[in-house]
Amino acid sequence: MKAPILIFLIFIISSASATFDSTFIAKTLRVDYQHAGNYSQEEYYLDQVIIEPYWGGSRTNLIDTFYYGKYFLKVYDLTSDSLIYSRGYSTLFGEWQTTEEAKLIRRSFSETVVMPLPLNDAKIVLFSRDNKGVFQNKFEYFYKTDNYFISSERRNETTAFEVLISGLPDKKVDIVLLPDGYDESEMGLFINDCNKFAEELFTFEPYASLKEKFNIRGVLAPSVESGTDIPADTIWKKSILSTSFYTFDSERYCMTYDNKIVRDLAANAPYDQIYILVNSPKYGGGAIYNYYSVSVNSNLQAAKIFIHELGHGFAGLGDEYYTDDVAYSEFYSIDIEPWEPNLTTLVNFEIKWSNLLNESTPIPTPTVELYINKTGVFEGGGYAAKGVYRPAVDCLMNTFKGNEFCPVCKEAIERMIYFYSE
Numbered sequence: 001m002k003a004p005i006l007i008f009l010i011f012i013i014s015s016a017s018a019t020f021d022s023t024f025i026a027k028t029l030r031v032d033y034q035h036a037g038n039y040s041q042e043e044y045y046l047d048q049v050i051i052e053p054y055w056g057g058s059r060t061n062l063i064d065t066f067y068y069g070k071y072f073l074k075v076y077d078l079t080s081d082s083l084i085y086s087r088g089y090s091t092l093f094g095e096w097q098t099t100e101e102a103k104l105i106r107r108s109f110s111e112t113v114v115m116p117l118p119l120n121d122a123k124i125v126l127f128s129r130d131n132k133g134v135f136q137n138k139f140e141y142f143y144k145t146d147n148y149f150i151s152s153e154r155r156n157e158t159t160a161f162e163v164l165i166s167g168l169p170d171k172k173v174d175i176v177l178l179p180d181g182y183d184e185s186e187m188g189l190f191i192n193d194c195n196k197f198a199e200e201l202f203t204f205e206p207y208a209s210l211k212e213k214f215n216i217r218g219v220l221a222p223s224v225e226s227g228t229d230i231p232a233d234t235i236w237k238k239s240i241l242s243t244s245f246y247t248f249d250s251e252r253y254c255m256t257y258d259n260k261i262v263r264d265l266a267a268n269a270p271y272d273q274i275y276i277l278v279n280s281p282k283y284g285g286g287a288i289y290n291y292y293s294v295s296v297n298s299n300l301q302a303a304k305i306f307i308h309e310l311g312h313g314f315a316g317l318g319d320e321y322y323t324d325d326v327a328y329s330e331f332y333s334i335d336i337e338p339w340e341p342n343l344t345t346l347v348n349f350e351i352k353w354s355n356l357l358n359e360s361t362p363i364p365t366p367t368v369e370l371y372i373n374k375t376g377v378f379e380g381g382g383y384a385a386k387g388v389y390r391p392a393v394d395c396l397m398n399t400f401k402g403n404e405f406c407p408v409c410k411e412a413i414e415r416m417i418y419f420y421s422e
Contacts (some may be wrong), residue, residue, distance in 0.1 A: 007142050018061035023077060023084050028052040030263060031124060031141060035093040036108035042093070042128060042141035045109065051152040051361050052056050055116045056174040056270030061419050062086075062116075068316035069289050070094040072127040072135050073113045078142075079120040084305045088316075088339075089113070089290035092247075092255065098331050099248050110259040121145055133336040143285035156221070156264035161217040163194045169270035173314075176271035177218040178262065180241035182280035184222040193277050193297045194218040200303040201310070204396070205404065206414045213421040218268040228254065228278050241265070243294060249304045252284040262292060271316050271419050275306075287312035304400040311397055311405070318343040320390035320398035322380040334387035341412040342397060343382050344389050353391050353408040367393055375407050 009299035020026075027341035032047040036134040054105030061411045062085045064072070072245055093109040097103055113126065121144045127135035143150075150276030177197060194216070202211045227237045229244035232251065241262055256262060256276070266274045274292040278285075285305045287293035290417040294304040311317040332338050339349040342367045344352045349363070357363070365376030372393050381390035381398075390398065405413065 009239060018295055020062070021117070023119055024059075024118055026054075026055045026059075027117040028055050028267070029117045029143065030112055030114050030116050030267075032110065032112050032260060032263070033139070034108045034127075035091060036106065036109045037093075037097070038106045039097050039099075039102035042097075042138065044126060045108075046141060049141075049143070049147075049150045051117060051150060052114075052267040053154070054169070054270035056169040056272050057116065057370070058420055058422060059116075059170045060242045060422055063417070064088050066316065066368045066416075068341070070129055070339075072253050073115065074127070075115050075118065075127045076123040076125070077118065077120050078122055084118065084122070085115045087113075087290060092288060094258065098247060101248070109192055109257065112170075112259055112263050114263075118143060129339075131333065131336075133339070142374075154267075156261060156268075158265070158268055159220045160269040161191065161194075161220065162216050163218055164198045164217050165217075166178055166212045167215070168177075169215060171421055172213055172215040173417055174215045174217070174270050174272045175275055176266050176269045176273070177303075178241065178265050178274060178276045179215065179219070179221055179223070179279070180243045180256070180276055181228045181237060181239040182293075183224065183226045186279060187220055187222055189279070189297075190220070190277065191218065194362075196297075197275070197277065197306055200306055202308050206410050206417070210414070210417050213417055215270075217271075219265050219268045221265050223279075225285070228280050230282065241276060243276065245282065245284055247286065253286050254278055254280075254282075254284040254296065255286045255288075256294070273310070275310065275313070285309045289313060289316045301400055304396060304403075308396055308400070311409065311413065315409070317339055317397050317409055318382050319411060320381045320392070322383055322385045322388075332382045332384060332388050334384075334394070338382065338388070338394060340382075342391055342395075342408050344377065345387060346377070347391060349377070353411075356391075356407055356411070364389060 032052045034045040035042050040410050064086040070090040073087045075085040124141045126139040130136050162210045164412045177194045182190045198216050202208045205251045221240050223240045224238035227238050231246045241256050242258040243256045247255040276294045278296045280296045283299045285295035287309035293309040334345045361376050362379045365371050377389045382388040391408035395406035
C-alpha cells in the first residue's frame, strides 16, 4: 500500500502548489497604512503599497484557522470573488488604546500587512475586534495589477546570511533576525548573537523536537551608534530601528515605532516572523502577535526573554502573570473570552484547554500542593489578579523560575509550527 499512499501525498502537494501558482506570484505584496485614533476610536489611512522580492509563508495554509489577534486581514480574488488569503495579527496601536495616555490624546501609528502577491486584481479588507470580540470591517483597498504607482524598488537593501536552513521557505517556519544598536564594528557580535539565538531557541520544547521545521536568517544592518534609547536615563542612541525602553512608559518594554524600516530590512530575506535583537545588557523586550518580537542580546535572562517573546509574536500566547507594573488599563474584558489560547475568562472555556484537564480538577483550580504541577484553571493572568485565568501555576509565559512551557502553551506552539511548515 506504500506506493498508492505516496502517489496520493504527491498529488496533494502538487494540488496545493497548483492552487498557489494559479492565484499568487511568489513575492510579497506589502500594504503600509496609518492607524490613528484614541482609546475608543480608530481610523485607517493608506500610506503606500510595495512589492517585495520574497514570499516566505506557506503555499498550502493560506487561510487562517486560528482567528488570533486584535485585527484580521482578508484578501479576495476579484476574478473568482473568493477568499484567497487571511491572517490574524495585532499591533502597537491596539495595545496603546488600552493605556491611560490614549484617554488624553490621539495618536497615529505606522502599520503593515503582508500577503503573497495576487496574480489577479484583489480586494484587501482589514478587520478590527469590537468590545464584544467580533471582527468589524474597517478598511478596504483594491489592488490592481496594472497600477503603475505600486513600486518594487528596494529600500534599505543589504546582505542577509544563513543561521539555520532546514529546507524551502514555504515548508518551514522562517525567522528573520534584525539588529538594532550594533554599530559597524559590532556586526561580528550580531552574527554571534544570531547563532546564540538559534542555539538557545532549540534548548526549549517544543522547539527542540521540531528544529527541522525552522529556517533562521540574519540581516546585516549596522547602526550609527551602539546601544538603544533609555529615555528615563536621558540616553538616546542613533540606532537603525530606533528601539527604546519605556515604551508606553513601562521600563522593561523595549519596542520601536519605526515600522517601515523594520519591514524594509526584513524584506532582505523570506520570513514568517521578524525578531529584533537589541544590543543592550538591560533587561527587556516585547512582542506583538504576527508583527515583530524584540529581545536584548546580553542580559543574564536573554535566552528566556527570547523564548517568552517568541511565544507572543509567533504563537499568540498571552502573559500569564498579574502585576500592577504594566501600562495597560483593563487590557482584558471579563465579559468575553480572550483570543489568546492560554488565557480564559471562563466565558467560553470549552474552546480553550478543557480537553487537557483531569475530570477531578476543579474549575477554577486552587493553588495548592495537589495541583501545583497539573494543568488547571488558576486565577491571575493577563495582568489581572482577578477574572482572568491561566493553565498552570507557572510557565515560561509567567515567570522565568522554570525552564518549560506548560502543556497548553506547548500545544499552541506546536499547532502554529505545523501550520507554517506544512
